[in-house]
Every structure is written in C-alpha cells, then in structure tokens.
Amino acid sequence: MNTKIPFVTKEQVLDMVKKYPTPFHIYDEKGIRENAKAVKEAFSWNKGFKEYFAVKATPNPYILNILKEYGCGCDCSSLTELMMAQALGFSGNDIMFSSNDTPAEEYVYARQINATINLDDITHIKFLEDVASLPETISCRFNPGGLFTISNSIMDNPGDAKYGFTKDQLFEGFRILKKKGVKYFGVHAFLASNTVTNEYYPTLAKTLFETVVELKEATGCDIKFINLSGGVGIPYTPDQEPNDIKAIGSAVHEVYDEILVPAGLGDVAIYTEMGRFMLAPYGGLVTQAIHEKHTHKEYIGVDACAVNLMRPAMYGAYHHITVLGKENDICDHTYDVTGSLCENNDKFAVDRILPKIDIGDYLFIHDTGAHGFSMGYNYNGKLRSAELLLKENGEVIMIRRAETPKDYFATFDFSDILKDVDYNAGK
Template identity: 30%
Template sequence: MSEARNGKDRILEIGGISVPDLAKACGTPLFVYDEKELDQQMSDYKTYFRSDQFETEVIYASKAFTCKALLQMLDQNGLSLDVVSGGELYMAKQAGFPMERIYFHGNNKTDEEIKLALDLGCKTIVLDSLMECERVVTLADSKGCSTEVMIRINPGITAHTHKYIITGNLDSKFGVMFHDEETILKMLDLVKNSKFTTFTGFHAHIGSQIFDLRAYDAVIERLIKYIKKLNRDHKIEIECLDFGGGFGVRYTEEDQPNEVQEVCSRIIKKCEEELLKYDLHLKKIMIEPGRSIVAEAGNTIYQVGFMKKTPNKEYLFVDGGMTDNIRVALYDARYDCDLAEKMDREKEYRYTVAGKCCESGDILIEDAMLPKAETGDLLIVYGTGAYGYSMANNYNRISRPAVVFVKDGKARIVIKRESYSDQLRLEANEEVII
C-alpha cells in the first residue's frame, strides 16, 4: 500500500489505485487484495521451502480464502491445494486446478464427497479416523478408483492460541492420537489390504496464528521419533510428512510474525536434523500455509454511516460487520484500521467500530484511535484477507461484498457483489414425494 496527496490530506492507495476510487467504482463494503503481495507470498514459500535431502511441497489451505482467480494464481506459482469439503473440491475443478496436486482433508467427509474425490482423481485423501478409513477403502474398492491416503495424527501438542483454533491438543476433534497405535495399525492394515488405496504418510496440524516456532520443533521431533518406532517395531515405511500450517500473521502492531524465509528455513533445518538423528530418509516434507499467504494481502473498505455516543463509548457504524468478518465475535480477533482519506491527520478520537447487524456482538474494533470521523468517510480494516470472505454470511439478509484484485493501477472484480435477488435463488415451493 502507498499514499497519495489530495489537497491537504494524504489518501491511501492499494495496488496503485486510491481507496476512494475503488469504493466509487465497486461500492462498499469491499474486499481488496493486492495481487503483487499475493504473488510475493506464494513465490517466497516456493523459494524458501526447499531441501537437497528430500522433496518439498507447499500446499495452500483453501479454507482461508478461495475463488477461481486465486486458484489460478496458485497453480501458476506451482503450489498444491488443501480442500476440506466437496464445495472446495468442486471449486478447484471449475478453476482448472490440477487434481494431482489436491489433498482432501476434513473430519466427517460424506459418501458423496468421498465419491466426488475418487471420481475426479483427487491425489490424496487425508484420513481423520478409523471409521473414515473404513469408508474410504470401501468406496474406493466398490468404485475401482485408486487414491493415495495419509493419516492425520494428533500429536498432543498445544500451541498458544485461541481455544477454537487449537487443533493438536489431546481432546481436539481432529486426527488420531499419536499414541493410539492400535487404531493407527488397523488403519494401515485396511489401506494395505485394498488394491485401490496407497498409504504415503502422516499429516499433523497444531493450530493457527502461531508465532513461537518452537511449537513446530516439538511436532517435528515427536512425529519423526514416532515413525522411527513404527519402522523399528512394525517395518512400516513412511514416505511423506505434512506439518500443516498455522503460521502467524500481523493483524495489529502488537503481532510480530516470522518472515516466510525464517519459517521455512526453521522447519527444513529441523526436519534434516531429526532425520539424520534417527537415520531415516523421507521422500517428501509438506507444509500448508493459508492465512499467511492471503491475510495481509487483503483489506476491507467500509463507508462510515451514523455515529452515536453512550456514557462510555463513541460508536462509529459502518456498512458491514459480522456478516463479512465474524472472526471478532468468534475468536475475539483484533484488527487495525484507518480513515483512508485522512491518513496524516492526528488520531485523537477513540471509537468503537460496529457493524449494522442486529447483534450487540457485532463489533469490528474496540478502542480504534482515528481522526475525527464523519458520515461518508471510508474506513479501511487491514489484514482481512483470510477468513473474511470465506466466513461471510447472510445474517439479517445482508448481501456478501464484492472481491477485487488490484495490480499496477488496474482492478478486476473476481467475485461479484451479491444482490438481494441472488439471495432468493434457492427459494422454492416444491412438493416432496415421500
């Protein structure tokens, strides 16, 4: 982002276009992604996640944000894809993303989703439980469709983050506990006894918005030690390990994320050290960044509406809210913001930035320090590129915003603004024959 002067005020620009011009052309609320920043993040992961001792693969976690335009960028940059539903898989197919680079995650895949993955030739299905393993093997055998599988291991490591985005603790809903060897061996036998399923390795993911890289040291140590045990005790060969993602990003000035190069180098070096320590050789190591690719590249533009003072607060209402950013209500997420047309004015007013939904919890930012705001001002909230649009909803029948990619002074709408009539497209009055 940059700034340009308009008279006495400096105005924020994204990708060479001023925020007012974007708002005028596309309306608000509006998700705006800096395409160069997206490209840079993808390129950095591909550049730095490398080793001369094993293959590497960077797999984008599409739950953070997905659309055809982004999937095509990922493909062009050589990244693979992590999907967690039939819808995300279908989206990938429609975008022309290569099925041989897709990993299908999730803890409760339906038969329809498993069949879709098999029919489309999805490269790998990540098994979350013994029951799911039994179902995938049964369906693969019945359809005569081959697939590779990995097993999601719960390493029992708790990262220091919000309880709803911790995924590696003992009671997480995800994966098989690494010390539940009986279940893991049963799953491996089921896969081995089918001529249509091939086991390749283990997957682990310990949480999201993680800044302390020692958490990854711990999971690498634990899993590599574990596969050595499986090899020694049961002659089981492991080709691949996937250590997930969860790399922290900057939402506010208090956040101190690690650079992509530091994250990649740390994981690669630790894997090399542990493999040498246990005299093991692996074919491939994978990671799954999602948020860290798209979060800081995306921002949301709102227009200020009414304002209101209460005994203890001064509310600044915007034309969006928890329908386009529910993370604040879910996780107590924190964001920074600015008035995009008053960038050099003194921030001497304290506002509670609130949305238009009929919920007391529809708050975007508490204690936002800004210049004096007026109706019609444009407020930009930074770092909304992950889990903003992908969690957007129609609560109160509010339409979802448009999404724009900007680059070198040009903008393109990659997701249109939802209209009221769009919300009615599934309404019906059809008799159900029982």
C-alpha cells in the same frame, strides 16, 4: 508501536467506489506473488516440497490461479472446494482432501478425481473402503493430544480438538491400510492456529518426524510425505513481529537432517497447507462510515457488518483499522466500530483509539485476505460483498461480484409467492 500501512490509498479508493460501492474486499496481487515465491524458496531444500493452499481461507478462482503459478496445490475440505480445484486444472497430486465427519459423496468424488485423501479417523478407513474404495496412496491425520502452548493462538489444545487419530490409532490404522493394499503413506498434523513465532513448524516437525520414524520401524509402511498443515500465523496487531518464513524453512531443514535422514527417510517430501500466512495480509475490507452515535459510548457505524468479516464477532479477534486519508492524524478518539446486524457482537473494534472519524470517511480493515470473505453468511438478509483484485500494474478488477437480492431469493421454490419481488428496490 509499529503501524500497518494499507496497500491502497484514499485516492485509489475514491476512484474504486465510482464503480464498486462499499463494502468490498480487495486483494494485493503483488504481495500475494512475493509471499508465494518466498514460501517456495524457504522450502526449496526439500525436492518434494509442496504448499497446498487452504482453499477455505480464500476460495476465489483468481487467487488460486495466481498461487498455481508458484507450484501450489489445493487443500480442500468439502465437495465444492474439490470441484473448484478440479475445474481450475488442479489434478491428482495437486489436491489434498482434508475433511472430517465426511459425507460419503465427498469421498466418492475425491476418489474420482484421484485427490490425496487425508483421513481424520480410524473408523473412516472402513467407511472410505465401503463407499468409494481405498487408494494406492493415503494420509492420516495425527492428534497427539495434550496441550500445545508454544504461543498465544486460536486453537492450542489438541486434546480437546475433534480432529485426528490418537497415536495408538495411527499405528493400528497404518497396519490395517497396508494389509488392505495401500502402498504409500503420509502423516499430517495440525496443533495450533495463527502462531506468531518461528518455532511452531520446527516444533511440530520434530514431533511428526519422530513419530514417522517409529511408524516406519513398527509397520514397515512406505511413508512418502509429511504434511505440516497450517498454523503459521500473521501479526494482526501492529506491535507483533511477523514470522520469518525463511528462518522457519531453515529450522525445519535442521530437524529433518537430525531425525529423518539418519533413519533412511531423507527422501520424504514436506507439505504445508497454509491459508492465513499465504493470504491474510494481502487482503483488506474497505467500508464507509455512515452513522455516528453518542450514548453510553461513542460509536461509528459503517456499511460493512459481521457478514463481511466474522472474526471479530466470532473470536473477539483484533483487526487493525486505518482511516484512509488520516494516517498521520492524532489518534485521540475512542470508538466502537459497528455494523448493522441485530447482534451486539457485530463490532469490528471495541474501545479502539483512532483519529476523529467523520461521516463519509473510508476505513481500511486490515488482514482480511484469509478467513474474511470466506466466512460470510446471510443473517438478517445481508448480502455478501464484492471481491476486487489490485493488479501489479495498478489496475483494479472485480473477481467476484456482490450478491444481489435476486441471489438471496434464488433458492426458494416459491416463484408464485415471490413473483412480485422488486429486485431494484432501494436503488
């Protein structure tokens, strides 16, 4: 079995915790930059290519500004994500708004900042027109239905997914939008999440490209871009081979030349909306072992919990764990690694074979750079952790402070009742 190597050492963490107590998420600037550059190069054959980073994966302004340097835009799914993108200087064509069951005020704001709206349903055409007006350029999300079983992924059953137009609705929707004055069109689809295969994007591209050729012939619409969305995954387990973005880009190029170019669509731009692939391997959750328990099983309790990383509790997802300083020790102990929530699924690992863990050891939980911090919550009154950035020069900076009890109580409008809260309790 291959291994996963943390991008921080025990010595670095011991230095960090003098200033930033665990748990915390930390990101690797060098890795993020190298990967963003590789994605840009892999699709450089397409002159209109743009990666719209899925903000929901890692909604941190420092991260977004790094990606912006490589020409990335933002894929937003809510009002606050749109507001963040706008505040950071992303504008107009730099922002894709892909939302579902969308409130009116979110469409209104998207129109105000001229974001490219990606409609999720045919009924949203009239809804958008009524609440905000239709733009000159619009995209529609296509759901072909059926099963999509190219690899073992989180979501591979489009027919059971709440997203997108059916094929008949897509054709009808384009006709309606063209009649209402929309000039330029895009098509978007998302069929599976976290695919660890170089075949996903080319397979999806073939489906979309063929559909777009039919759309052009049937509706006469001017289709400017095709959005392959996200779904390109990462190897969470050490035995998996990572995706090769260069090979993926090359294979999409082949399908593009095979299907779109002969149909007179050789100037169509290719967009992607990757979150996990862009960031997941370049983030880790650092936590300290604070308890051990010997009952029906062997447990190690850490100072992080599912509010810091929900994926194992929510999906049973695997995240590799390295005991810092014991990378070369024999793995001869079997543990459940748990947090402190009042829920039995609050486990980062179940029956995981690891080296002997001692109280005070620091654990590095891998691949939390996407859908890690961002899925945090406040159950049990738990507070979300800080986010740190390991800069290319080795410096560590805080890019989001940890929440405090004062933050937790800030939304209550009962100042008279809570006037005696001691925000420094326990310190």
